Amino acid sequence: xxxxxxxxxxxxxxxxxxxxxxxxxxxxxxxxxxxxxxxxxxxxxxxxxxxxxxxxxxxxxxxxxxxxxxxxxxxxxxxxxxxxxxxxxxxxxxxxxxxxxxxxxxxxxxxxxxxxxxxxxxxxxxxxxxxxxxxxxxxxxxxxxxx
Amino acid sequence: xxxxxxxxxxxxxxxxxxxxxxxxxxxxxxxxxxxxxxxxxxxxxxxxxxxxxxxxxxxxxxxxxxxxxxxxxxxxxxxxxxxxxxxxxxxxxxxxxxxxxxxxxxxxxxxxxxxxxxxxxxxxxxxxxxxxxxxxxxxxxxxxxxx
Amino acid sequence: xxxxxxxxxxxxxxxxxxxxxxxxxxxxxxxxxxxxxxxxxxxxxxxxxxxxxxxxxxxxxxxxxxxxxxxxxxxxxxxxxxxxxxxxxxxxxxxxxxxxxxxxxxxxxxxxxxxxxxxxxxxxxxxxxxxxxxxxxxxxxxxxxxx
Amino acid sequence: xxxxxxxxxxxxxxxxxxxxxxxxxxxxxxxxxxxxxxxxxxxxxxxxxxxxxxxxxxxxxxxxxxxxxxxxxxxxxxxxxxxxxxxxxxxxxxxxxxxxxxxxxxxxxxxxxxxxxxxxxxxxxxxxxxxxxxxxxxxxxxxxxxx
Numbered sequence: 001x002x003x004x005x006x007x008x009x010x011x012x013x014x015x016x017x018x019x020x021x022x023x024x025x026x027x028x029x030x031x032x033x034x035x036x037x038x039x040x041x042x043x044x045x046x047x048x049x050x051x052x053x054x055x056x057x058x059x060x061x062x063x064x065x066x067x068x069x070x071x072x073x074x075x076x077x078x079x080x081x082x083x084x085x086x087x088x089x090x091x092x093x094x095x096x097x098x099x100x101x102x103x104x105x106x107x108x109x110x111x112x113x114x115x116x117x118x119x120x121x122x123x124x125x126x127x128x129x130x131x132x133x134x135x136x137x138x139x140x141x142x143x144x145x146x147x
Numbered sequence: 148x149x150x151x152x153x154x155x156x157x158x159x160x161x162x163x164x165x166x167x168x169x170x171x172x173x174x175x176x177x178x179x180x181x182x183x184x185x186x187x188x189x190x191x192x193x194x195x196x197x198x199x200x201x202x203x204x205x206x207x208x209x210x211x212x213x214x215x216x217x218x219x220x221x222x223x224x225x226x227x228x229x230x231x232x233x234x235x236x237x238x239x240x241x242x243x244x245x246x247x248x249x250x251x252x253x254x255x256x257x258x259x260x261x262x263x264x265x266x267x268x269x270x271x272x273x274x275x276x277x278x279x280x281x282x283x284x285x286x287x288x289x290x291x292x293x294x
Numbered sequence: 295x296x297x298x299x300x301x302x303x304x305x306x307x308x309x310x311x312x313x314x315x316x317x318x319x320x321x322x323x324x325x326x327x328x329x330x331x332x333x334x335x336x337x338x339x340x341x342x343x344x345x346x347x348x349x350x351x352x353x354x355x356x357x358x359x360x361x362x363x364x365x366x367x368x369x370x371x372x373x374x375x376x377x378x379x380x381x382x383x384x385x386x387x388x389x390x391x392x393x394x395x396x397x398x399x400x401x402x403x404x405x406x407x408x409x410x411x412x413x414x415x416x417x418x419x420x421x422x423x424x425x426x427x428x429x430x431x432x433x434x435x436x437x438x439x440x441x
Numbered sequence: 442x443x444x445x446x447x448x449x450x451x452x453x454x455x456x457x458x459x460x461x462x463x464x465x466x467x468x469x470x471x472x473x474x475x476x477x478x479x480x481x482x483x484x485x486x487x488x489x490x491x492x493x494x495x496x497x498x499x500x501x502x503x504x505x506x507x508x509x510x511x512x513x514x515x516x517x518x519x520x521x522x523x524x525x526x527x528x529x530x531x532x533x534x535x536x537x538x539x540x541x542x543x544x545x546x547x548x549x550x551x552x553x554x555x556x557x558x559x560x561x562x563x564x565x566x567x568x569x570x571x572x573x574x575x576x577x578x579x580x581x582x583x584x585x586x587x588x
Contacts, residue, residue, distance in 0.1 A: 003368070026490055027183045027483050031176035031232055032423070037366040038174050038339060041332040042468050049467055072331040074297070076370030082426065085178055129326070132376065150515070173343055174336050179570070184513040185486060188479040189321050196320055219478040221444070223517030229573065276473070279523065321477045325470035325526055332468050379472055 003078045005096075005106065005121045016092035016108055020050045024087045035083040040118050041075060044107050047091040048124070051105075055144045067129045073102065075122035083109075083117050098145055101126050101134040150225045152243075152253065152268045163239035163255055167197045171234045182230040187265050188222060191254050194238035195271070198252075202291045214276045220249065222269035230256075230264050245292055248273050248281040297372045299390075299400065299415045310386035310402055314344045318381045329377040334412050335369060338401050341385040342418070345399075349438045361423045367396065369416035377403075377411050392439055395420050395428040444519045446537075446547065446562045457533035457549055459495060461488045465528045476524040481559050482516060485548050488532035489565070492546075496585045508570045514543065516563035524550075524558050539586055542567050542575040 006012045022043050030036040052058045052070065083089070090110045097104035107120035126135045137145070153159045169190050177183040199205045199217065230236070237257045244251035254267035273282045284292070300306045316337050324330040346352045346364065377383070384404045391398035401414035420429045431439070447453045463484050471477040493499045493511065524530070531551045538545035548561035567576045578586070 025483065025487050026177060027185050027486055029178035030173060031178070031180045032363050032365075033178045036174045036339075037369065038332065038335040041335050042466065045330075045332060045468055046466050069326050071326075071376070072373055074370065074372040075331065076368065078368040079366055082365070172336065172340050174339055179510050179512075183486075184516065185479065185482040188482050189319065192321055192477075192479060193319050216473050218473075218523070219520055221517065221519040222478065223515065225515040226513055229512070320471060321479050323472035324467060325472070325474045327472045330468045 003119055003121075006119065012106070013108065015096075015106075016094045018051050018054060018094065019090040019092040019110075020047045022046065022089050022091055024083060024085055024089070026085055029085045033084070035085070035087075037077075037079060040077045040079070040109065040120065043089070043091045043109065044075065044077070044093070044120055044122065045072075047093045047107065048105060051093045055147070057141060057144055068126055068135050069129050070124045071127045073123040073125045075120065077107075077118055077120040079118050081111075081115055081117045083111070087117075088112055089117060095145055096121065098137075098142070099123075101136045103145060150266055150268075153266065159253070160255065162243075162253070163241045165198050165201060165241065166237040166239040166257075167194045169193065169236050169238055171230060171232055171236070173232055176232045180231070182232070182234075184224075184226060187224045187226070187256065187267065190236070190238045190256065191222065191224070191240070191267055191269065192219075194240045194254065195252060198240045202294070204288060204291055215273055215282050216276050217271045218274045220270040220272045222267065224254075224265055224267040226265050228258075228262055228264045230258070234264075235259055236264060242292055243268065245284075245289070246270075246272075248283045250292060297413055297415075300413065306400070307402065309390075309400075310388045312345050312348060312388065313384040313386040313404075314341045316340065316383050316385055318377060318379055318383070320379055323379045327378070329379070329381075331371075331373060334371045334373070334403065334414065337383070337385045337403065338369065338371070338387070338414055338416070339366075341387045341401065342399060345387045349441070351435060351438055362420055362429050363423050364418045365421045367417040367419045369414065371401075371412055371414040373412045375405075375409055375411045377405070381411075382406055383411060389439055390415065392431075392436070393417075395430045397439060444560055444562075447560065453547070454549065456537075456547075457535045459492050459535065460531040460533040460551075461491045463487065463530050463532055465524060465526055465530070467526055470526045474525070476526070476528075478518075478520065481518045481520070481550065481561065484530070484532045484550065485516065485518070485534070485561055485563065486513075488534045488548065489546060492534045496588070498582060498585055509567055509576050510570050511565045512568045514564040514566045516561065518548075518559055518561040520559045522552075522556055522558045524552070528558075529553055530558060536586055537562065539578075539583070540564075542577045544586060 024035050028035055028039045092108040094106050096106045102123050102125045104123050109117045111117050171182050175186045239255040241253050243253045249270050249272045251270050256264040258264050318329050322329055322333045386402040388400050390400045396417050396419045398417050403411040405411050465476050469480045533549040535547050537547045543564050543566045545564050550558040552558050569576055
């Protein structure tokens with residue numbers, strides 16, 4: 001049941017180099033005894049923002065000088081392996097594709113045994129906070145994401 | 148083990164008339180099989196805001212015209228009875244005391260069997276969002292909360 | 295930017311009849327002033343479980359007699375329109391496809407103006423809690439989901 | 442507005458030595474632009490469990506051999522300073538008092554500037570999961586918490 005956005009798993013995995021560590025909190029488990037399915041989306045957000053900061057893209061947004069904010073256009077997650085309380089995961093994120101005003105990002109969660117726990121993808125769009133319209137990447141931004 | 152803020156339970160309960168309904172979500176349970184202890188604080192917030200709207204106090208804040216926002220100065224919760232997935236609760240809230248720029252609010256959660264599940268209290272303060280300083284209630288607001 | 299799982303939007307919308315109401319909580323907003331992107335996944339879970347209860351499928355699972363639980367195999371969400379604090383949404387859910395041990399469910403969130411706020415889809419699988427292996431639907435279950 | 446459970450702030454602060462680091466997630470902010478008030482309770486839980494693991498008390502509970510689980514009897518939080526997205530906090534926790542089957546724990550959150558952001562306290566009780574009755578600490582446990 002491989003995800004449609006992964007053509008060749010080994011190749012796909014090699015593309016990742018940036019990751020953040022997370023540890024599953026007790027409040028993130030549910031009565032089935034495992035990490036609740038809503039939690040990876042939170043981890044993706046955390047990894048994504050750290051990645052954008054790493055690329056030098058977040059300053060502009062959180063300062064909000066120009067009203068430009070990154071919004072999530074879509075997100076998806078494939079749950080490969082049950083994850084439990086206390087597990088320490090590495091959440092990897094990479095750029096798969098660069099649009100005029102958007103980025104297609106891919107995600108990979110690995111546990112301490114190097115097992116894949118879940119994967120994902122999603123598009124973010126740079127948008128004007130007031131008008132809701134997309135804003136094209138400028139030259140500086142393009143250099144950041146193409147580095 | 149009665150809470151220090153409840154002198155006479157029967158009297159205390161009679162003081163409540165406003166409530167909102169909530170139903171415990173699956174994502175709000177944890178691996179011990181019950182509602183996670185962090186969840187009532189979320190219910191208190193929901194009940195509090197609906198209560199403030201009911202009193203006519205929220206409009207000013209969410210419009211943010213004057214930079215005044217209500218912030219939580221402190222909150223506490225006493226867990227009386229375990230709560231489980233799917234339970235339908237009534238979250239009651241009442242004003243216990245009115246300060247110059249603050250309100251002391253009390254909370255009560257009741258299940259369908261009329262059992263007390265948890266209680267709580269906490270102070271909110273009207274504050275200037277930029278300066279962080281407290282803002283006294285004006286006449287209109289005082290009339291709303293004293294009604 | 296229509297989602298790949300929606301061929302004809304009008305036809306797709308007509309397929310929904312079951313929904314649950316939700317109201318966006320303050321704690322579900324983020325510093326960009328809107329509902330955080332992680333929240334719809336929580337709403338999908340709530341709608342999904344109410345739907346499965348409606349179909350008569352949850353009893354077996356939460357009683358856990360046989361160790362069978364429904365797990366989320368994948369989930370995705372397309373954010374069509376920004377959603378704000380206090381908005382009242384209807385979260386629709388329907389069965390798109392029935393597998394041997396799985397269900398492909400589709401989701402639709404509509405606001406009070408009948409506008410589409412977000413859509414989604416995802417597969418759940420009936421799984422043995424101990425072994426992690428999928429469990430085929432039995433006759434009773436198949437009748438429930440085909441009704 | 443010092444909390445009732447802090448008699449002498451300097452003395453009180455000196456009592457802490459165990460802490461865990463947290464970084465405020467974007468999904469933990471709200472539309473007022475700061476960390477939502479429900480979040481510290483989640484941080485307290487995380488710090489508490491790491492502390493109990495550090496003391497050697499969690500193994501028994503999560504293995505669940507004897508049906509004994511720690512439940513939160515009450516929790517409270519005093520918000521001293523607004524906290525924002527991305528801030529890195531140290532969440533300190535200490536034992537204030539040892540009961541027959543309970544622990545009174547105190548909490549302190551400090552930012553990178555050594556400023557107090559919020560404080561808290563709360564009681565946990567060792568309880569039988571099935572009967573809901575409290576279970577006295579045994580000798581091994583008492584030695585762990587008195588160390």
